[in-house]
Amino acid sequence: MFNSLSLKVIIFGFIFTFFSSFGQSFFLGLFNSSIRETLSITHGQFGSIYASATLLSSFLLIWVGKKIDDINIFKFAFYVTLLLSFSCFFFSKISSIAFLFIAVFLMRFSGQGLMSHTATTTITRFFTISRGKALSAGWFGLSTAEFILPILIVYLLTITVWQNIWISISILTLIFLPLASFFLIKKLDFDTREELDQGNTEVKEIKQWKRIEVLKDYRFYIICLNMLAMPWIATGVFVYQSFITEAKEWGSFVIAQSFMVYSILSVFTLLGSGFLIDKFTSRKLLIFMNMPLLISTLILFYFDNPLTSFVFLGLIGISNGLANVLGSSTWAEIYGVKFIGSIKALTTALMVFSTAFGTALFGFLIDRGFSIEQIAMVSFIYILVSLVLLFFVRKKLNPQYI
DSSP, X not given: OOOHHHHHHHHHHHHHHHHHGGGSHHHHGGGHHHHHHHHTOOHHHHHHHHHHHHHHHHHHHHHHHGGGGTSOHHHHHHHHHHHHHHHHHHHTTOOSHHHHHHHHHHHIIIIIIIIHHHHHHHHHHHOSTTHHHHHHHHHHHHHHHHHXXXXXXHHHHHHSOHHHHHXXXXXXXXXXXXXXXXXXXXXXXXXXXXXXXXXXXXXXXXXXXXXXXXXXXXXXXXXXXXXXXXXXXXXXXXXXXXXXXXXXXXXXXXXXXXXXXXXXHHHHHHHHHHXXXXXXXXXXXXXXXXXXXXXXXXXXXXXXXXXXXHHHHHHHHHXXXXXXXXXXXXXHHHHOSTTHHHHHHHHHHHHHHHHHHHHHHHHHHHHTTOOHHHHHHHHHHHHHHHHHHHHHHGGGOOOOBO
């Protein structure tokens, strides 16, 4: 299915999405208690610092992320690797609220932001016919991390202090990622593309949109409303999982165990969605992306049984698997790949911003006395409105042909 170079690009994407997990909410949330205990801060204080640092990283990502369109991909990946390694080392040195803010900013910017941006932009630009399957395989790296790392970190925290874990991650990043990048994408440049055996020239006929043109397109905002639902709602759930556990009286291990269902279903959806996208296009599948997430909010609203935690997170996992692939392939289908770096920098920044929004909104509502059921209903209304808007424009999501 894939030739040697194609496989190297996919493996590169897998590795970089795996390592992006160190800046993801599910991973940083594992150190929530340890950091709060070290600094003697509350849930609210941690949430505010986390949200503001994430917000700052999203603004910077808009400018830095577009540089991937101008710099050799290998060099860009190398710079991102150095930043991630330094960020992990800095995270191990947190000793004050100011250091916590800088550390979270660096991890969100380098990990969640630039690592995932580098992986998905490289795959999206390189592949044409097999873009869906390639993105699915690439995003499998993050799903693998979500399955393995929570259990591993919980175990490591019982045998060593959290600072040592972050130093080890920093060293691993500095040694492994430059070598992986060298062997996998050293010969890759801006114009390198998947070999087309079918004489397909459709991509050349699609109008190549610049970022300024995309910002003037009303379809972009409706799609974004749907794309951003998953990041802000899931982040709120991950960061405040202890609040949900206490409110539902599920016990301390229920959500941790449910994460395995989340990861498994996310992986299955990832693998399946790639084939569906290549067959039906992302534009036609987009309307289905948040339907499982919509149902999950109703599950959280109506049910309290501990078993519903597995259904709740399982449905989020299905939407997550779809969102990861559709979040990259949709933009390429509609706007082309020539300026995909700058477009993806904007959309990735918006995604990071939405995670800050979710953290802040959940914290604000919790502090105002909202129950988890009421928060679930707020989430339900947002998803429903965005889906209705998308439904009305679903037939207008075709690219412009030259």
